Amino acid sequence: MLNCLTINSLDSMSQFIEMFGKATERVELSSLCDTFIDGDWIEAKDQSDSGIRLIQTGNVGVGEYKDKEDKARYISEETFTRLNCTEVFEGDILISRLPDPVGRACSIPGGLGKSITAVDCTIIRLNEKVLPKYFISFTNTPDYAMQIKKVLSGTTRLRVSRANLGKIQVPLPSKDEQQTFVEIAD
Incomplete structure (x- = not known):
């Protein structure tokens, strides 16, 4: 289960550990967010062939958005309201709270038009303390994977609750150090 999230490379993992593995300042994820909420409960009966794009867990890759236009779902403006x-x-940033793997994250790209996401994704808008690319890189580390593993629940399908996701401890170095790590990870 520890390997549920991949690292961009072994070098970036070792660089992360070297730079932040012993970071004394760690903060709960929810405290780094201006927005930290779940997506919407959209049933099949609420969906339509066009309109507002419904981003689902399958669109959330490990550190990347997966555009599956052929499987895209939508809702009408009336349903949105x-x-x-x-x-x-x-x-x-969307974090998928369902497998596989639980906790994978991606940033929403431009060009999708008006969009919403499903209830099994948590919507994050980070505050000024953390760089989005740094956070996405952090979600690809063994540290993050181990923390997610500790808070998984469910008998038929493992998942992480939004409350437990919000308690994940994120190393918080200076923004310059965050940027340095992003450059190494890229």
């Missing part, structure tokens, strides 16, 4: 949906924007 009726269900009081939360729009996701370019740059928002």
Whole structure:
């Protein structure tokens, strides 16, 4: 299970450990977010052939957005309003709370148009303390994978609750150090 999230490379993993493995300042993920909410509960009966894009867990890759246009789902503007949906924007981070693997994260790219996400994804808008690319890189480390593993629950399908996801401890070096790690990871 520890290998549930991949590392961009062994070199970036060792660089992460070297740079932040002993970081004394760690903060709960939820405290790094201006927005930390689940997506919307959209049933099959609420879906349509066009309109507002529904981003699902299958679109959330390990550190990357997977555009599966052939499997795209949508809802109408009327359904968006009726269900009081939360729009996701370019740059928002989605974390899939279902397998496989649990906890994978990606940033929403531009060009999707008006979009929402499913309830099994958590929408994150980070505050000024953390660089989005740094956070995405962190989600690809063994440290993150071990923390996720400790809070998994479910009998038929493992998942992480949003509350437990919010308690994940994120190393918080300076923004310059975060940027340095992003450059190494890239």
